[in-house]
Amino acid sequence: MITLKYFANLKTIAEKEEERLDIKNPITVDQLSDIISKTTPKMGEMIREKKILISVNEEMASVDTIIHDGDEVAFLPPFSGGTK
């Protein structure tokens, strides 16, 4: 079981703040994105366009970061300070 968290406008897009997902084996962030895309295509699109950062256990993750059972994955839209 992993925990998925959505913040700011992503709560509206995902229509939830948090959900739990059963995973049989460890998966990559990329594989998780594919799973999310099926239920919420708009989320998948934003992830592919790099509009969202993804953290695993409160550390920034890359597409090939491995997610294990018990991990917390968060979808982070751009922060209030922007990137400038």
Next chain:
Amino acid sequence: MITLKYFANLKTIAEKEEERLDIKNPITVDQLSDIISKTTPKMGEMIREKKILISVNEEMASVDTIIHDGDEVAFLPPFSGGTK
């Protein structure tokens, strides 16, 4: 009559905080320095070595700034902030 003001360590060197001086005609800062040097050689030395800034009527003066009757001349040792 012009007013001379001494600040910080110059009060000790000049042995006064303020004095008045009669001038018949306008004089330059350079000429005033010569007069001061006669009564207080140490002050004259510090002025020549540019250790002291001189202001006339609260504006920074140069050696050839003209001092008129009624003016206030101040002898300013280096400020607390230094020059760096």
Next chain:
Amino acid sequence: MSTTTDSKISIQLEDFSVTDEIEAMKKVSRNIGGITTFLGTGRELSKGQNISQLNFEHYPKMAEKKLAEIREKAIKDFGIIDMSIIHRIGPIEIGENIVLIVATGEHRKETFVACEWAIAELKRTTPIWKRETTSTGEVWVQDTP
């Protein structure tokens, strides 16, 4: 992470007092000669629109962790004596305090550099989001005050 570190970092609903934060930082050392402070406040105008209220949301734990990392790196990299960081969440009215960074040092130069770096780093790395309420509705925004 030590208790000392944690107490210099806060994400909170309540307002804070700049004077109280500075006085707390002064207690760390008797050799502080310069203190640079950055305070971010709620602006009325954003991209030409009048804002009536701001609302901040954060990712608990991760945001605090990022602020602690910023503080530690600032102390290590810039040679300051200490740094404290506070960010408010929840509703913020125009003119109210949002974020405070206090950098103390023996001399002023390093406190300016560390403070300016820290606020830029906070905005770049800390998961905090801002929602603006205007006459046309509410929107999640990015900007760089």
Next chain:
Amino acid sequence: MSTTTDSKISIQLEDFSVTDEIEAMKKVSRNIGGITTFLGTGRELSKGQNISQLNFEHYPKMAEKKLAEIREKAIKDFGIIDMSIIHRIGPIEIGENIVLIVATGEHRKETFVACEWAIAELKRTTPIWKRETTSTGEVWVQDTP
């Protein structure tokens, strides 16, 4: 010089409150997004010697005039919204406030630049002198905290 300008400049014996000064500056505009503050405080150590007390003296009128000039140039040259400057004179204990510069702006960048420039300019141009009391006596000093 206008009354408004004069009220933003002060050379005074009494201590000041950073919070109160910031709140007074906030009243100038509803469009302030960033406030950078520099606070100079009394350090215990100077060139390896322990200081027990500081004492500041200024050239009245000329010092105020210089501070007003710094404020006006900062607003004009850096595009900040406003600036206030306070410098204390008389006896100052270790850890006490000496000088405060508050720069307000729409964005943070110009407030950092203006604030750092203003404290450097103050130390360069404003006739204020510092006397340090140590175990070996009293001495008029120059330094750059």
